[in-house]
Each structure stands twice: as structure tokens, then as C-alpha cells.
Amino acid sequence: MNTPVNTFRKLPIGIQSFEKLRSEGFMYVDKTALVFRLVQAGIPCFLSRPRRFGKSLLLSTLEAYFKGKKELFEGLAIEQLEQNWFEYPVLHLSLNAEKYDSRERLEKMLELQLESWETTYGVDKGTMTYSGRFSTIIRRAYEQSGRRVVVLVDEYDKPMLQTFDNPDLQEDFRKTLTAFYTVLKDADPYLQFVFITGVTKFAQMGIFSTLNQLNDISFDLEYNTLCGMTRTEIEATFIPELQALTKQTETTYEQAVEQLTRQYDGYRFTPEKGFTPMYNPFSVLSALAKSRFGDYWFASGTPTFLVEMLKRTDFDLRELDGIEVSSASLNDDRANISNPIPMIYQSGYLTIKAYDQRFRTYTLGFPNEEVKYGFLNFAAPFYTPVTSTDTSFYIGKFVHELETGETEAFLNRLTCFFADFPYELNVKTERHYQVVFYLVFKLMGQFTQAEVRTAKGRADAVVKTADYIYVFEFKLHGTAEEALKQIDDKGYLLPYTIDGRQLVKVGVAFDAEKRNLGEWLIG
Template sequence: METRKLPIGIQTFEKIRVGNYVYVDKTAFVWKLVSSSAPYFLSRPRRFGKSLLLSTFESYFEGRKDLFEGLTIGQLEKEWNVHPVLHLDLNAEKYDSPEGLYAILDRYLKMWEDRWGRGDGESTPAGRFFDVIRRACEQTGRGVVVLVDEYDKPLLQALGKDNALLEDFRDTLKAFYGVLKSADRYLRFVFLTGVTKFAQVSVFSDLNQLSDISMWPDYATICGITLEELKDNFQPEIEQLAATNAMDVGEVVKKMTTLYDGYHFYQNAPGVFNPFSVLSVFTSKVFGRYWFQTGTPTFLVELLKQSDYDLRELLDGVEAPASSFTEYRVNVDNPIPLIYQSGYLTIKEYDKEFQNYLLAFPNDEVRYGFMDFLVPFYTSLAEDERGFYIGKFVQELRVGDVDAFMKRLRAFFADFPYELNTRTERHYQVVFYLVFKLMGQFTGAEVRSGKGRADAVVKTPKYIYVFEFKLDGTAEQALKQIDDKGYLLPYSVDNREVVKIGVEFDANERNIGKWLVE
């Protein structure tokens, strides 16, 4: 079977089309957007196809009809007018000083000025930007197209680390992007992308004409791959993946859906697969955590370090009105907006009556990758040790060795460094939570933080384990609560052996103390 070329890591539309790479046709969205002259903004997570989308706009406005043959827009467009295009990409740079941002803007401005000329009166980046837009329009007689990729990258790199630098970046970018309003009469089309839409840093305060299409239903699938697109465009790759892994095609699609699908950018909109993970699994033929392993953004790491947010709520899903997560406000006590906009949470349900959303992990790649990412914040275990512990936990419960499981769990807590031993009760509750949640990828493990349910339930082929932990009580009280609260009732008709485990936490030792098994 012939191996087709997959555009993994390729973000240039021309390169994909000329190189005969597989391309999922998104040009119907492009046509709809370019049919108006409104300026647009789109927020999507990293590695989700934003750069390729902007490159597609660029090729369209350069009149590259040859690149669109066979695509939807090729059947719709008749004129293919050529417009001057100013494409600013802030994605692949490191911004650690005011001079760094200025140097990047200066580099792009010089490139544009080499093409369209420069006047003697303007010296600021904003002034030069306005001047080059005006010149390009006057020289061609056509409106200018401005495309900005990852407009917020400098802001995100300074977030939580250097307020003075953040303020400097904000002032520079506010003035620079503000040109897009004052130069409106010279512009044909404007499109900005980024991870976040900041509310308090005021970058958008002068751009109130921007149409934010991030949660518009018509554009919910403009980035990413729908299930239908997966089946229509990647059938040969699905068949090869099935053959390599001794699976049938249906099993492959189901597993890919569990791992990589589930992103929703509007209530009740079709889910989309992460395109980077899809292309990666087809290339490697190994089911892995590709998007997550490209690196958790530094700004999110810093925010979580500062946050006192109860992460158990995050792991089970968070209810929130749209206003609380669509715009990011710098508040270390609520990391949810940035976690959502970064792609670690997505829309799963919508309550129309109260206009509340349920935000949760989109799929297993993100769910278990994010929990693995959290473990170092709560323990001192290295990455290879974490996998070893979780694997042993599962194996011991599968064979019914509860004592071995509890001794290993005690060792897990004993490995906490001293500074972690001074943490609050919530810290230890989160650790219990993470352990059982991570076990869930290998066995039927459920863990709850609310009242009226057992703290944790683990289901294996032979056993059902019901755990109750007491941070301020005894193992005997824990067992009694299992009985008194009827925690076993849901499993009364199950043929597996039900095992009750009551555990007490030793406050002096900061570790698991006594446990009882029935």
C-alpha cells in the first residue's frame, strides 16, 4: 500500500499543495470569511492549524489560483484579485525584553518597507506600520491584507513572571494593533489569531471592530478535523494503522476518537480531532500523547504554581458561564480561562436555561497527560517513577493484594520532600485524587470529591474495591461510613468480589497510617 505524504509540522499552504501532501479542505470557511471585509479574531489552542489557516488566506489574496485547483474555493472564486499582504508571525520567537519585541517588529517592518517604501517622518513601530499600509494601498490601488499569527505570544511569555515587561509589551502591542483601526480605509481584510483573548491588558480596547469568531457556530470546525473529515481524507492511513496494530478499522477509529477527538468550540457543535495528534499517529503508527508532549506552555506552569485552585474540581469538570472563560483576566485564583483557551479543557455540555457550560478534558490524551503533568507539583517523583508506581498499583489490585497496594501508596507519600509536608489538607486530597484518576486509564477507577459517594472505587476483572479515606478520623470510622452510607449498594448485583478498605491518615507522620480491609 502506497504511503502518502502527511503535512506534519508543515504550516505553509503553498508547500502542502505544491508538495502534494494530504490536505483537508477548509477553503469553504476561507471563502465565507473573505467574502466580507470585516476584521476577524480567532482563538484556538497551539498546534491546531491556525498558522496554516493564515497561510491559506495569504495564498488566496496573492491570487494563487493554481494552488486551489480541486478545492471548494476554486469552484467559487472567479476574479482572483491580487492584494498586498502583510503577514506578521509572532509565534517562533522568545520575548524576554522590550528590545526583543521591538527587534521582531522592526524586522518585519523593514521587510515590508523594502517592498513598499518608507517615509522619513515615522520612527515608532505603530507609525511605520500605518505608513507601510497606506503606501501599499496607494501603490496598488487595492486594500491591504493584514494577517497576525499568535498576536499574544509576547504577552503570554511575560505573564506571571514580569509585570513590568508585560506592561511594556502591552503598551507596544496596543499601539501597534491600534493601527488596524486607524488605517481601516486602506485595508481589505484583517485576521488575527492567538491562544487567548485578554480582557484586562487592553490590547483589544482600540480594536472594538474585531469580530471574534472563536465561539461562532459557523466556524466551530474551521480548525481541527471532524470525524467525517477523518474518514473521508485518511482512509488509507486508518487501514495502515489498523494493520500495524492488529486491529480492525472500526477499532482504530474508536481508539483515535477516545484519544484525540472531543474538542468543542461551540455548544452542540461537532467535535474535532487535534490535527497534530492525528498526523503524528498516522506517521508513527503508534498511539501516543503527541500534542501534549510538544510541551506545556510556560505561562500555564507559572499560573498553576501560583494558584490555590482546588484541582479536584478541574479533574471532574468545571461549570462556568461563557463570560468566565472566553476572555482571560489575570487572576491567579482562577486559572480556568487560560486552561480552557490553551486547549486542556473544552466545552462538553451546555445548560440553555441558565446559560452555563460544563468544561472538561476533551479526550484521554489530554486527560492523562495533564494529570501526569500535575504530579510533580504534588510529589517529588520523576517521570519514569510515576509510570512505575501507577502500573504497580494496578497490578496489585488486579491480583487482590491490597496490603501491597497500601504499602506502596504509603511509600508514595513518604517520598514527599519536606516543603511538601507542610502543605494543606487539600494537597493530600489532590494526591489521592491523582493516583486513582491515573489508574483509570488501565482499570475501572472512579474517584469523587463530593459527599454521598465513596472516596474511590476501583473495578478489576475479579474485584471491586471501595475506598474511604479519613484525614481526621480512624480506619474503623471509614469502614463504618461505607456501610452506613450504602456505598456498596450499586455493586450488590455484580458477580465480582467486593472489598471494603478503610484508611486513616496520620497527621503527625503526614502519611497513611492504619488501614482495614473487609
């Protein structure tokens, strides 16, 4: 009797320790050729990438390399590239784990880290400041080892992001961290390598103003694939998992990979041509481990402060996907509350879709379906009276009702999205109503073909199901009859007349008094 082969393989979901990953047999997408290139350049670097994109694992890999742990790199690209495995003193500071809701929290974290280093290198802290202690530790580590020091800082901006709505506390954090990081400028003769990561660049304002030698590689084509996964890497590394996903989802291999691409691919971190689109590694690994597609990255964190920024600036949510911005705005290190787009981009909810070299402008958009539908579903309760749980429920019902031709039920349910608006219909709230329509139809797009129109001469929304094509026209100032007449007069149905499915036109008018849907006509 043949013993079945154990095909179970360990996928490194959430694993941030390179040593643990390699010593305990987790799968690894080899990034060490790029790591070697990075360290050979020898320039102090900064890299911004979205959360859960492998930044912490990258720093852990660098730490293992600089500590000379050659055995962990057996079989990897760097084993053939590196001839001299020296051991350097490494100061690895991670700001990732703490909740920074007070000055004391940040100070306690820095105190614990400094005390650990002082114990290692025999430094008496005395009455020195944080910066004085940090400087002394670097110098002592250099003197004791005879080699220059490596400094790795993970998620430098975590305290700043957590206090975005508290300017006073944020200013406290900025002063503390500025004094701490400024040491790296004067300590340059004692430093072999410095690498700093974060989600955003904005908190650099003040914090890194003196570190003019810091090379920002966030937009460099050379390091576009340093974090994340490419399609080639996924198909070369995870064949058994892709086959299991194919079987579990009852699709072909090609269909499974295409779905993986639609859900998790699409990140572009450089304006240069010749880039490789990047997959979100956390989502890919989660989908492969569970053999099931899901909103893994989005569910692992809540972008509340981003949506609050959109509301505070009265930003038109409809403009988010496909917005054009200047190159300067994405490269600027100054956070601007009146311009939320750069922050949303750097947090990973938008990515580069196109770059106009002549005018130096970027076109941004959602990278993939996971981010698009996750963000819009999360945003919906900020614009409507329903909760996030109710939003999913309603969207499912909306789709079902249109699939079965229950247009009246659909419109009755839609009124729930406009209930209890606390203000009269005016120029500002007109946009609010339009955004709610946009959210409803965009969210339906993940289950059926739903399009929201903004160009003149087209219907406001079109929904295609297996048996029906719906054409919607909404009137904020006008009657349902006028909306229906516009569908006919403008020929909105013409593109679909030879389709074969039943055509349904829907004209809807608002009731300013009720601040909700008023009358509607179905033709």
C-alpha cells in the same frame, strides 16, 4: 511480476505553509469553503484556538488566496466558488517562532519584519516609531498596488503568554504591541481584510481596545470547524492511514476510529446547538503517520504556567473536570490571576461540555483522554514529591499490584506520594491530600476502571480489575477501623455483590504526625 503500488502518502504534521503543502503533495483536509465565506464577509476578525490546531496554516491559506495563487487551490472547494482571483498586498506578521524573554527580543522581531516590508515597498523608516512605520508601509503598499492591503497576524499573544510571571515585562510588551496594532484602526480605508489569531483572548486587554471593529468569531457556530478536523473529514480523507492503524494496533476499523475519538476528539468551540465535535489535527495526523496512539499534542508543549496558576490560587484540582462557569467569564478579555479557568479553557485543556441558555452558564471538562491524562500526569509533581517520570512508573505499578491482588504493596507504594509534606495537617492540607488521592486514582483510570467519588454516601474510590473490585475509604480524622466500618454501614459494596469478582474493602487512616498514610485495614 507486478510492481507493488506505493501507498505512502505525505501527512502535513507541523506544516504551516499552504504553498508547501499543496506544491509538495501533502494531504489536505479542505477548509477553503469556509475560507471563502470568511473573506466574503470582509470584516476584520479574531480567532482563538488552542496551539497546534491549524491557525498558522489557516493564515497561510488566506495569504495564498489574497496573493491570487489560483493554481494552489486546484481541485478544492474555493476553485468553484471564486470567479475573480485578484492579487492584494499581504502583510503577514507571525509572533510564533521567537522566545520573548526581554524587551529587546520583541523589538528585534518587529524591526526585522518592518525592515522587510520597507524594502519591499520602498519606505525610508527615518526616525519614525514602530506604529509610524507600520502605518506608512500600509499606505505605501496600497498606493503602489492600487489595491487595499491584507494584514494577517499569527499568535498575537505569544509574547504575553511567555511573560505571564513577569508583570513589568508584560506591561512593556502590551504598550509596544498596543501602539503597533492601533494603526489598524486608522488605516481602515486602506485595508481589504484583517485576520488575527491567538491562543487566548486575555491579552486583548489594552492591545485591541481601540479595534472595536474586530469581530471575534471564536464562539461562532458558523466557524466551529474552521480549524481542526471532524470525524467525517478524517474518514473521507485518510482511509489508507486508518486501515494501517487498524492493522498495527490489531483492532477492527470501528475500534480504531473509536480509540481515535476517545483520544483526540471532543473539542467544542461554540455554545450553540448543532455543533460538530472537533478532533485535534496535530494528534490525529501524528497517530495516523506513526500508526500508533500517543500523547502527541500534550507532549509538544508544557503548560507549566497553567499548573502554577492553579497552585497559586489554591484551586481544587478535583473541580476542574465538570466545572460550571458563567458565560461572561469565558468571553471576558481581562486576564485574572485569581480565576485560572478561562485561561485553561482557552489554552485547550478544557472545552465546552454543555451550555445552559437560560442562565448562560457553561459546563467545562477535559475534551479527551489525551488531554485529561496528560494534564493530570503533568500536574502530579506539583502536588506530590515525585517527578513526572516517576509518576508514570508509580501509576503502572499501582495498576499491576491491584490487578494481582497485592493490596499491601499498593498501599506501601502510595505512601511515596505523601512523603515529606512540609506542613502540619490542617484545613488547607486536607484538600491537598484529597487532591493527591484524586490524581492517583484518576491516572489509574487510563489503564483500568478507576473512579473517584465525591458525592456523599459513596466510597472515596473504586477500582475494578479483571479479577477484583476494590472499595477504598480514607479518613483524615479517624481510624482505619472507622473507615472499614463506614464501608459496611453505608453499604458501599452492595452495588458489586452480584458481579462475581472478588470484593476487597480497604480502610485507610492518616497519621498527622508523619503527614502520611498511617494504619490501614484490608477486609
